[in-house]
Amino acid sequence: MQFPTMISLIAPLAVCAVAFAASNVPPRSAPARNDEKMPVGSIAKKDWGEVGGKAVHLWTLRNGKGMEAQITDYGTILVSLKVADATSTFADVVLGRPSAQDYVERTQYFGCTVGRCANRIAGGKFTIDGKEYTIATNNGPNHLHGGIQGFDKVVWNGDAMMTASGPSVTFTYRSKDGEEGYPGNVDTKVVYTLNQMNELVVNMSATTDAPTVVNLAHHTYWNLAGHGSGDILGHMLQIPAKSYTPVDATLIPTGEIAPVANTPLDFTIMKTVGQDFAKLPASEGNPGGYDHNFVLDQSPKNDGMWLSAILHEPKSGRTMEVWSNQAGIQFYTGNFLDGVPGKDGAVYAKNGALCLETQAFPDSINKQGKPGWTNVILKPGATYTHKMIFRFSANISPNSGASNKPK
Numbered sequence: 001m002q003f004p005t006m007i008s009l010i011a012p013l014a015v016c017a018v019a020f021a022a023s024n025v026p027p028r029s030a031p032a033r034n035d036e037k038m039p040v041g042s043i044a045k046k047d048w049g050e051v052g053g054k055a056v057h058l059w060t061l062r063n064g065k066g067m068e069a070q071i072t073d074y075g076t077i078l079v080s081l082k083v084a085d086a087t088s089t090f091a092d093v094v095l096g097r098p099s100a101q102d103y104v105e106r107t108q109y110f111g112c113t114v115g116r117c118a119n120r121i122a123g124g125k126f127t128i129d130g131k132e133y134t135i136a137t138n139n140g141p142n143h144l145h146g147g148i149q150g151f152d153k154v155v156w157n158g159d160a161m162m163t164a165s166g167p168s169v170t171f172t173y174r175s176k177d178g179e180e181g182y183p184g185n186v187d188t189k190v191v192y193t194l195n196q197m198n199e200l201v202v203n204m205s206a207t208t209d210a211p212t213v214v215n216l217a218h219h220t221y222w223n224l225a226g227h228g229s230g231d232i233l234g235h236m237l238q239i240p241a242k243s244y245t246p247v248d249a250t251l252i253p254t255g256e257i258a259p260v261a262n263t264p265l266d267f268t269i270m271k272t273v274g275q276d277f278a279k280l281p282a283s284e285g286n287p288g289g290y291d292h293n294f295v296l297d298q299s300p301k302n303d304g305m306w307l308s309a310i311l312h313e314p315k316s317g318r319t320m321e322v323w324s325n326q327a328g329i330q331f332y333t334g335n336f337l338d339g340v341p342g343k344d345g346a347v348y349a350k351n352g353a354l355c356l357e358t359q360a361f362p363d364s365i366n367k368q369g370k371p372g373w374t375n376v377i378l379k380p381g382a383t384y385t386h387k388m389i390f391r392f393s394a395n396i397s398p399n400s401g402a403s404n405k406p407k
Contacts, residue, residue, distance in 0.1 A: 228346025
């Protein structure tokens, strides 16, 4: 399907112009003046169990338009996100588990912050300033998402407040020198804000007292029809990326940056997730489907960020734009979901959701100096920043099979 025919589906999103024309990018919301009233919204906090002897809480953020986010200080996990469809009916669009203890028993990285280093590091080894470090291997021969007990499996400190943009919760965590084999003490902050533009804004930052690797990512599994509603192969996706990073049999990048043209990875024009799925079949140790890092074009840009993906679910009319300041985005189609028990009695089967993880490129620490590859070494005195916006709207296409009439 050619992108021009999709304009009617996502008309409220002015950014969705042909060729991602930067001149059509809507302005970002301006900060509130001192004489403006604080936005309508609310924050609630409740006890949500205990992990490792530490109390765990569930924070609920609501904006003035009915959108609601629930986040726990265990792994800074986005547990629930309720978003309206084109009939103003709300549904939870993220996969999750019923309780904190369920996340401990099996997470699948649902909704969490992964770190210190998201994605894979080859062989669990890297070198900084001539010194080799060995870190935990938890994905075959490789290191994945921070190791055996990464940032997703610790209890963070949480603190919430109403801001000029809307309800917000801030989580902090100190990763001590030697944790999972990484050097240096790292102080990390993750801030979730739910604003009045129906945007979930996520800001991550980190500092260190010794050179180390930092590459954080947000790992929500999305299904815009509602969690537990079936597979996501009918979702429509566009990724403004003309290139990707090919991988070997263990999903470690080869170091090449290759064009997506004439491959199943070409999402430069919006198409259904399932359109080229058969071209990515299962093989030994690989269930098939998408699990690839795309090299973002970084256009259009706005306020230091760029459009990173557009996801649309035709029947509900829900659309999500992803904006970030990161060079890459990992597109993953839930290939390893195998009947995971979820919230509200749901069971999550293969391809029951997808992930769009903005990030530095996988195994970048072992590709330093290669043209086009990202730098993931954080040094004392510098601050790592990763900014994301998940922007939601809803509009029904006449051909989507759903009613245009509000209830």
